[in-house]
Amino acid sequence: MERRDFIKISGAGALAMGAAAVGCAPKPKTVGTEEGPEQMVYRENPVNGDKVSLIGFGCMRWPMIDQGDGKRVIDQEAVNEMVDYAIEHGINYFDTSPAYLMGQSELAAGIALSRHPRDKYFIATKLSNFGDQSPEASIKMYHDSFEQLRTDYFDYYLLHSIGRGGVAAFEQRYVQNGMIDFLLKEKEAGRIRNLGFSFHGKAEEFDALIGLHDRGEIHWDFCQIEMNYVDWTHADGVRNANAVYLYEELDKRGIPIVIMEPLLGGRLANVPDAIAKQMKEREPDKSIASWAFRFCGTYPRVLCTLSGMTSMDPLIDNIKTFGHFKPLNEEELEFLERMATQMKEYPLVNCTDCKYCMPCPWGIDIPGIFKHYNTSVTEGRYAQTQEQKDYRKLKNAYLVSYDRAIPTLRQADHCISCGECLSHCPQSIPIPGELQRINRYVEKLKQDTL
C-alpha cells in the first residue's frame, strides 16, 4: 500500500473519531475521554449498549509457577491481585479460552472474577475445539467453560481462531458437527449474549466468513482480529490479511471489533533501539507500549483492545494509557507507519508467543527460541559479521543467553521438521524453516563462519 493511501485511511479513521454515528451503522460511542484525573475509557456496544472498557484483560499470559518435573501452575495469588486491581480501575472485559495456559486459564479467571459481582465485568471465552472436534467433545468443552468460569452466561463467546485451514476447517469444526446451530440456540436461550469469532488468516477466508453474515446465515455480533501498527499494512499479505482490510470490512458492516495482539506478544513493547529512540523523542514519559495501545484505541469501531498482561507493571502502565486516553492524530499515525516500515527491516520472527504450537511432540521450545532470537535482535545482542568490532562479545552473549533461555534438548537443532506445529500457528509462521534459520545462525556463530 502506498503511503498516501495509508494516510487517507488512517486519517479517515481519526477524523471519524470526532464525528460519532456517521454512516450506515451506529459507531461505538466513546465515553469519558476528558483530561485530568484517571478515567477509564469505555466504548458502547451499539447493539446492546454494553459499556466495555477500551482495554480488556487477555488471560493468556498469566504468570506460571514451575513446580518441577515439567508441571506448571498459574500463580493464582498474582492473578487475583491483578484482576482486583484491573476491576478497581475500570477494566471490565476478560478474555480467556479453554486452551490457554495448558488449559488452566478459565479456572483461574473463574476463581479471580467470582470474587466480584457478576454485573461488574464481561466474560469472553471460546470454543477451542482444536483437538477432538466431535459434537460430544465440543459441547462438553462449552459446558465445562461455565463450570470453570463459575457463571451461567457468557457475555462474549467466540469460535476460536478461524481462518487457518480455510473454510474447510471452519466447516469441520463448527458446521458439520452441528456446533454452530447449537451455539445459536444457546444464544437464543440467553446463555450467550454475543456470538463472534476470532480470526487469523487470508483475506479470502475472511470474506467467506463475513459472507455468511451478509447473506444472513449467521449474524456475527462481534469479531476479534489481530491489529496493531505493524499488521495494519505490513501483515504478511499472503498468509495473513492486513488489519486495515479486516477493520474496514467490519466497520462497513457495523460489527464491533475486539483487538488481539495489539503488542504482537510484547514485541511492540520492546522495539529495536533506533525505533525506541524516535518514540521517546516524541513522548519521553510514555511507554513504548502505549503507542501501540493508542494506535488501536484511535479507531472508533474498536470495542476493546486485549492485552495479555503478565504482571502488575504492564497493567498499571496500560491503565495509565487508557485512563488518560489520547487518540493519535494523523501525523502520529503516519509516524507509526514509518516505525512499522523500519521494524520490518529487522530479521525478526513474527511470533507473538501465544504458544498454540505447544507442546511440540519432539520437545522443542518453539516460542522460547523465537522469543530469545527476537529479543537478541531487538536489544542488539546480534552479531552480523565477524568483522564487527565487538563480535566476540556479541557471540558470547548470544550463545550464553541461548543456553540459559532454552535447555539444550529443546533447542532448534532438535527440530526434525515434522510440520506438526504448522497448522497451529495463527501467524502462519513457517516454524520449522524459521527454527532452521535460527539454528544456522547459531552454527555460524559457533563455527565462526558468520
Place this chain on the structure above:
Amino acid sequence: MLKKLRVALAVIFWLGITLLFLDFTGALHGWLGWMAKVQFLPAVLALNVAVIIGLVLLTLVFGRVYCSVICPLGVFQDGVAHLNVARKRRKKDHKPYNYSPEVKWLRYGVWVLFVVALIAGVQALVALLAPYSAWGRIVQNLFQPVYIWVNNLFAALAERAGSYAFYDKEVWLRSLPTFIVAAVTLIVVVVLAWKNGRTYCNTICPVGTTLSFFSRFAMFRPVIDTEKCKNCKQCEHQCKAACINIAEHKIDYSRCVDCFNCIDTCKFGALHYQYAWGSSLKTAQNEDGKAKSSVSSSNKAKIEDEGRRAFVTGAALAVGTATLKAQEKKVDGGFATVLDKEVPNRDVPVTPPGSKSIKDFYRRCTACQLCVAECPNGVLRPSTDLKHFMQPEMSYERGYCRPECTRCSEVCPTGAILKITKEEKTQYHVGTAQVNRTLCVTEDGTPCGNCARHCPTGAIQMVKDDENSLPRPVVNEALCIGCGACENLCPARPISAITVNGRHNHLD
C-alpha cells in the same frame, strides 16, 4: 631459603596444573597446558625426548626436585603431611618422622610390575599407579564438580545481573567405577601422607622409583657435615621421606625428594645442599627396619558407598513417557517430555580425532582425565571396559564432537590425541554411523531427516524405498567421520536410530 624457593615453585606448579584440570572453559590450557606436558609419564608416552632428557638431567643435577615441585600428587602429599606436622607441633610433638629403611621388595616390585604393564599395554594398571594420572583423576572426579558448582552459583548471579561472564555447566557422573577409583586413591594417598609423609612416593610411585635411579648420583645433594652434627636428630625427625639416618650419618638419596626441610631445621649448620659429585654413592641401609604399610582396604566399602550417595542425586535421571498421548482437549503451552538418551552398544569404542588409531590411543593414554575435564560437549568420559579402564572414549548422549572444537587435542600431554586444527579434524575418521531402521521415526510415518540436515560432512542422504515411502537416511561411510552429530540429534529415544561405531584406524 632453599625451602622457601621450593615451596613457592611447588605451589605455583600445583595450582597451575590443578587449575588446568578444573577449568572447563578452555581459557587456561593455552597458558598452563605445558605443565601437563612436562610430567614424566606423559612425556614418556608421548616419546617427548626433550622433556625426558630434561627431567633426567634435572634429577642428575639437583636430585628429585621433580617430586617436590613438578609432581602435583607429590606437592599435594606435602600439603597433607604439613597439616599433620603442624598439628603435632601444637601438641609439642617435634618429632613427626623417624628414619625407616627402604622397603625394597615393594618399591622395586611395584616398579617392575609397572614397567611390565607399560610394555604389555595394561594401561589400567599404569594409570592406577602413575602419580600424574592419579591426581588428574582425583581433580576431575572430585574437585571439578565442586568448581563447577561454584561457577554455576556465579552463573546464576551473572544471569540475574544480565552478564554473560559466567555460564552454567552441567555436572554429571561420567563413570562410577572411575569415580570410585579416584576417591579411593585420594583417601589412600591422604592417609599415607598424613601418617608418614612421602611413603607413597618412595614405596609405590613408579615415577619416583625411576627418578631414584638417577637421584642417587645427583650432583647437588644435602650432605651431613659430621664435624658439626650434634646428633640431635632434628633433621631426621623433619624428614618426611624418612631417608636421613643420623645414627650412621647417612642419607638415602634414592628417596630424598630435596624438600630442604632438614637444612632449614639444623641449628648447627651441619647440613648443606652442595656439590657432591662422586662422593659415596651408596647409602647404608638398615635391613632389619620394618616396612610400614598403611594402606587400609577396609575403608574401600565405605568410600564406595559415600561416593555413590554423593552422586546419586546428580546422576538420577527422571524417566517419563516419550510419547505424548493424544489429548481429548488440545491445550496450548507446556512441554513434551524428552527421554534421556542411553549409550548404544558400540563394537569398537570411539576415540577422539587426533588419535591415530584405537591401538595407538590406548597405548599412549595415561587416563589422566585432562581431556575429559576439558571436553565442552559432554562427549568424552572414562571407559568402564576393563581393557581400557579409565581411559576415555566418546559417546553422544549429551552432545557431539563439534566441528570447531579441538580442545582435547590441545591439552593431551601424552600424544594419545595429537594436536590438530579444525581443518585437520575432518581427516580423522574416528567412527562410522550406522542406521537402525527399526528405530527410525520415518518408519512410523513421521518425516524426518535431522541426521542428514546436521551432518557436517554431508555423509548422510535421504533416500526412498519406493515412490510412496518416506525418505530414510543412508550413510556414505567414505565421508562419515564419526562426529556423532546424527546420533545426538536423532529424535529416536532412548537409543538413537543412527549410532556411531568406532574405527580401528582413523587415518586411512
